[in-house]
Amino acid sequence: xxxxxxxxxxxxxxxxxxxxxxxxxxxxxxxxxxxxxxxxxxxxxxxxxxxxxxxxxxxxxxxxxxxxxxxxxxxxxxxxxxxxxxxxxxxxxxxxxxxxxxxxxxxxxxxxxxxxxxxxxxxxxxxxxxxxxxxxxxxxxxxxxxxxxxxxxxxxxxxxxxxxxxxxxxxxxxxxxxxxxxxxxxxxxxxxxxxxxxxxxxxxxxxxxxxxxxxxxxxxxxxxxxxxxxxxxxxxxxxxxxxxxxxxxxxxxx
Ligand SMILES: NC(=O)c1ccc[n+]([C@@H]2O[C@H](COP(=O)([O-])OP(=O)(O)OC[C@H]3O[C@@H](n4cnc5c(N)ncnc54)[C@H](OP(=O)(O)O)[C@@H]3O)[C@@H](O)[C@H]2O)c1
Numbered sequence: 001x002x003x004x005x006x007x008x009x010x011x012x013x014x015x016x017x018x019x020x021x022x023x024x025x026x027x028x029x030x031x032x033x034x035x036x037x038x039x040x041x042x043x044x045x046x047x048x049x050x051x052x053x054x055x056x057x058x059x060x061x062x063x064x065x066x067x068x069x070x071x072x073x074x075x076x077x078x079x080x081x082x083x084x085x086x087x088x089x090x091x092x093x094x095x096x097x098x099x100x101x102x103x104x105x106x107x108x109x110x111x112x113x114x115x116x117x118x119x120x121x122x123x124x125x126x127x128x129x130x131x132x133x134x135x136x137x138x139x140x141x142x143x144x145x146x147x148x149x150x151x152x153x154x155x156x157x158x159x160x161x162x163x164x165x166x167x168x169x170x171x172x173x174x175x176x177x178x179x180x181x182x183x184x185x186x187x188x189x190x191x192x193x194x195x196x197x198x199x200x201x202x203x204x205x206x207x208x209x210x211x212x213x214x215x216x217x218x219x220x221x222x223x224x225x226x227x228x229x230x231x232x233x234x235x236x237x238x239x240x241x242x243x244x245x246x247x248x249x250x251x252x253x254x
Contacts, residue, residue, distance in 0.1 A: 012086030016185030020205035059112030109153035142232030
């Protein structure tokens, strides 16, 4: 890997993709700042690595931002990259709607990324070639059933980062938007439907890091899912029929 000797903050590093990314970046000789809420899992991550620094940060809590910023500024003079990875998923049920879910999921997936950027902003801009990396989702490519909360939160994140990229050209800050399909992590292990083109997290992390090395504007994977979603966007009436709750697992039966 060509990414070495950098200081990189990965949020949501206690499991799944964040953990994989943190480990690989540390193995390559970077200083990795790994945050999440589950400190026990983070302590497990750090075992055998003196170059992974862990701290507790609930990205949904803006009240934590000034403390987090202060602790980071005490320890580091700059941060080269931030990987906005922390995320959650809940499925909406139109038969028993939990309206608060929309805000709850957005508070982590979208506002959580904003809060993280607020905390790291000064240190990021102090780096020679700052890089913001957002972990979005292919779910935004076409509407899936029960995905109102998750899809909307990721769509907000996508737009936010794309708009950021426009303004940040002037400051020489790169923005990469990663758009995973289904990856086998604790997040998806809870799913009650079959997931097409499911990737192991190791494979996903390798591909995501390759996109980071090239500072790609965006990287969606796997390709067959991107093609399926293109089809869904291009033929919305057929997509709607394919996605009928009787075809895809339906929360109504819960
Ligand atoms: N797996 C997939 O198929 C897939 C597909 C598309 C996109 N993604 C995205 O990839 C990212 C990583 O997900 P994953 O699949 O690796 O799932 P995961 O194993 O459940 O990891 C999610 C991570 O986010 C952290 N997190 C959740 N809520 C948080 C909060 N309020 N504050 C701070 N950290 C929080 C969790 O740590 P704590 O619980 O310790 O806080 C955990 O480390 C997410 O943004 C997800 O939306 C995943």
